[in-house]
Amino acid sequence: MLLLTIDWSFIIEKLILISVILGASLGVATYATWGERKVAAWMQDRKGPSRAGPFGLLQPIADGIKLFFKEEIIPTDANRFLFILGPSLAMLTACMASAVIPWGPSIELESGRIIALQVADINIGILYVFGVVSVGVYGIMLGGWASNNKYSLMGSVRAASQAISYELAMGISLIALLMMTGTLSLAEIVNQQHGFWENGWFTWNVAKQPLGFIIFLVCAFAELNRAPFDLPEAESELVAGYHTEYSSMKLGFYLFAEYVNLFISSAILITLFFGGYNFPFMDQVAGSVSPVVFSIICVLVLLTKTIMMILFFMFVRWTIPRFRYDQLMNLGWKSLIPLALVNMLITGAIIIWVLN
Amino acid sequence: MNLHQLVFWILSVIAIGGALGVILSRNPVASVLFLIVTFFAVSGHYILLNAQFLAIVNIIVYAGAIMVLFLYVIMLMNLNGDVEPQKSKLLQFAGIISGGILFLVLLAAFKTTQLSTTPINASTSIGLISELGQVLFTRFVFPFEISSILFLSAMVGAVVIGKKD
Numbered sequence: 001m002l003l004l005t006i007d008w009s010f011i012i013e014k015l016i017l018i019s020v021i022l023g024a025s026l027g028v029a030t031y032a033t034w035g036e037r038k039v040a041a042w043m044q045d046r047k048g049p050s051r052a053g054p055f056g057l058l059q060p061i062a063d064g065i066k067l068f069f070k071e072e073i074i075p076t077d078a079n080r081f082l083f084i085l086g087p088s089l090a091m092l093t094a095c096m097a098s099a100v101i102p103w104g105p106s107i108e109l110e111s112g113r114i115i116a117l118q119v120a121d122i123n124i125g126i127l128y129v130f131g132v133v134s135v136g137v138y139g140i141m142l143g144g145w146a147s148n149n150k151y152s153l154m155g156s157v158r159a160a161s162q163a164i165s166y167e168l169a170m171g172i173s174l175i176a177l178l179m180m181t182g183t184l185s186l187a188e189i190v191n192q193q194h195g196f197w198e199n200g201w202f203t204w205n206v207a208k209q210p211l212g213f214i215i216f217l218v219c220a221f222a223e224l225n226r227a228p229f230d231l232p233e234a235e236s237e238l239v240a241g242y243h244t245e246y247s248s249m250k251l252g253f254y255l256f257a258e259y260v261n262l263f264i265s266s267a268i269l270i271t272l273f274f275g276g277y278n279f280p281f282m283d284q285v286a287g288s289v290s291p292v293v294f295s296i297i298c299v300l301v302l303l304t305k306t307i308m309m310i311l312f313f314m315f316v317r318w319t320i321p322r323f324r325y326d327q328l329m330n331l332g333w334k335s336l337i338p339l340a341l342v343n344m345l346i347t348g349a350i351i352i353w354v355l356n
Numbered sequence: 357m358n359l360h361q362l363v364f365w366i367l368s369v370i371a372i373g374g375a376l377g378v379i380l381s382r383n384p385v386a387s388v389l390f391l392i393v394t395f396f397a398v399s400g401h402y403i404l405l406n407a408q409f410l411a412i413v414n415i416i417v418y419a420g421a422i423m424v425l426f427l428y429v430i431m432l433m434n435l436n437g438d439v440e441p442q443k444s445k446l447l448q449f450a451g452i453i454s455g456g457i458l459f460l461v462l463l464a465a466f467k468t469t470q471l472s473t474t475p476i477n478a479s480t481s482i483g484l485i486s487e488l489g490q491v492l493f494t495r496f497v498f499p500f501e502i503s504s505i506l507f508l509s510a511m512v513g514a515v516v517i518g519k520k521d
Contacts, residue, residue, distance in 0.1 A: 082385070123484060127412045134420025138392075141424065145385070145431045153431065160424050167421075184485060 018119055021098050028303075029259035030060045032310055036259075039314040067252035075245050079146040086143025087246065087253035093136035094260035100125045101267050102187045104277050104298040107291055117295060118187055125186040126174065129268060130167070133223060136261075137163045140225075143254070144242035155241025158231050158325065162222055165332040170219035172340035173212045176347040177272060180208055186268075190276035195283065204275040211343045213273045215336055220265050222332070225258065227317040231325055266309035270302065274309075277302040364404060371397035384430045388423060395419040407483030 034049065034056065041048025049056030074083055104117035122128060137160050144156025181189050193203045206213045222229040231241075243254045270276060277298035279285075286294050323331070374397060377390030395418050402411035481487055492500050 079385075122408060124408045124412050127409070127416065131412045131415040131420065134416050134424075137420070137424055138427075141427055141431075142389075145427075157428065157432070160428055164421060164424060 013115060014119060017117070018099075021103065021119065022095055025095065025098055025260055025263050028263045028307075028310075029256060030064070032259045032262060033063070033256075034060045035310070036314050036317075039311065040318050043315070043318045064252070067249050070248040072248040072250070073245075075148060077148045078245065079148070082142045082146035083245075084250070086139050086146060086242075087250045087257070088139075089142065090136065090139030090257040091253045091260070093132050093139060094257040094264065097129050097132045097261075097264045097268070100128050100186050101264070101271055102190050102276060103302060104295045107295045116187075117299065121185060121187045123183070123185045126178070126184050126189075126268075126272070130171065134163075134167060139254075139257070140242050143246070147242070147245035149245050151240075152242050152244050155244070159225060159242060162225070162229065162231065162328065162332075165329060166219040166222035166336070169215055169332060169336035169340045170223065172337065172344055173215035173219070174272075176212045176340070176344045177205060177209050177216075179344070179347050179351060180205070186271055186276075190271055190278065193275040193278050195278060196275070196280035203278070204273065206273040209273070209343075209347070211339070212347075215340050215343065216273070217269065218331075218336060220269060221313070221316070222328070224261055224265060224313075226262070226313060228320040228323050229328060230322060231328060262310055262313060263306065266306045266313065267302070269309055270305045274305055360404065363400070367397045367400040367404070370394075371401070385427065388427050388430060391426075392419050392423050395423070402483070405483060406481070409485040409488055410483060 037059070038048045038056075040046075049059035052058035052062045074080060099119040100122060102116075102118040102121070106117065107115045109115065140159040141156045144152040144154075144159070147153075178184060181192055183189060183192075189205075193205060195203055197203065201207065225231075243251055246254060279298075279301045282298075285297065289297070371394050374390045374394035378387045378394065381387050381390060395414060399411040399414045399419075402408070402414060
């Protein structure tokens with residue numbers, strides 16, 4: 001009788017939502033690789049990929065096929081199981097964080113059924129993202145260690161210490177934000193940023209927590225292992241760091257997981273600080289179109305904002321040179337953490353003495 | 357058997373299997389990985405109890421941070437099951453006997469324990485973060501502050517040790 005007690009329509013609805021979200025994030029990540037090469041080319045006054053299809057649009061697909069057909073090499077002294085587990089974990093954790101992002105407002109059907117455009121509205125939402133991020137380090141660490149290569153080990157050690165150091169500042173900068181929102185649920189945080197302007201101030205959190213946003217953004221760069229913080233894979237020092245020994249699609253998984261992470265963390269940044277799917281004059285729009293169309297508009301707004309965020313990440317990557325390792329640690333421990341603590345104190349003082 | 361019980365049994369098997377893996381595997385890296393599996397299973401149990409905050413903190417702090425440091429140390433020390441010196445037979449024998457005796461005592465103690473059959477009257481939201489915060493900052497505020505001072509002193513200690521003269 002176990003099977004009868006399960007609400008099958010609920011499971012099917014969620015399965016469809018998960019497939020769509022996974023498909024979309026993989027699709028966006030695929031074209032983020034193309035976008036990155038185009039952005040790099042544009043900033044360096046080159047043309048970028050232009051041969052495969054119009055504007056080189058088929059380039060990511062060609063790259064994928066190439067990676068699949070390459071010879072797969074596992075070093076003799078590598079730990080086979082962990083060597084394969086590494087990239088798998090990296091990809092798994094990259095995809096997992098998308099579960100708590102609210103992609104749009106709930107749709108109420110005529111039958112009274114409410115379809116939420118969010119896989120799971122858990123009341124620890126943002127902490128779940130932190131949990132996934134902290135587990136994500138294992139993909140890099142295990143891969144680097146299992147390769148049985150000194151450069152790989154150095155890369156994975158760098159990745160782990162960088163991730164742990166910047167997680168602290170990230171967490172503290174987030175506490176200040178959570179003190180203002182009073183909730184951990186991402187759906188609730190987005191609802192509070194409804195519209196654009198209310199009571200003589202912006203509703204979006206970036207205007208309420210500017211310092212917190214900057215700290216969070218810098219930490220996001222570090223957590224993503226992106227330039228200027230791409231020390232774990234610094235090709236000029238570590239010959240590509242933790243994925244030196246990888247070939248074929250396992251290398252592809254590592255590289256691709258990075259772009260999925262880029263997309264997901266941009267979406268989370270938008271959700272936390274730039275109002276998620278909210279946009280100016282959304283109430284007027286909601287009044288004039290049907291709810292389903294309104295939801296689609298909201299999803300498109302979120303995607304547009306996310307892509308702008310991704311472009312910002314790319315511009316920074318091709319503008320700022322890589323940090324030195326001691327500079328990275330000094331920035332994390334001696335600047336960002338004290339700054340985040342001060343931000344938390346100021347926020348607490350404002351909440352107690354000004355807002356009350 | 358409902359869904360809740362089914363999940364409980366699956367998680368329990370994973371947790372116990374992982375815990376056995378920690379002590380039975382020769383390779384220290386495998387031990388750490390088994391311990392992480394165990395932490396995940398225990399977090400699953402917390403979620404079954406509707407203690408979501410505890411579950412996620414267990415993953416962030418233990419599985420995500422402390423185990424990374426463990427792995428770090430083990431990887432850098434390059435411990436390997438094959439080259440590690442094994443304990444002598446006598447020591448292993450003594451270990452089995454003393455462990456067995458401890459197990460016997462625990463078994464005897466549990467056998468005679470009267471399990472209270474009255475369920476505790478607690479709301480299901482007791483493990484959620486808002487309730488937990490209320491309790492921590494009102495009823496248990498003194499132990500809470502004391503333990504934070506303990507953490508602070510540990511941090512100061514780490515800085516003192518790490519500082520070059």
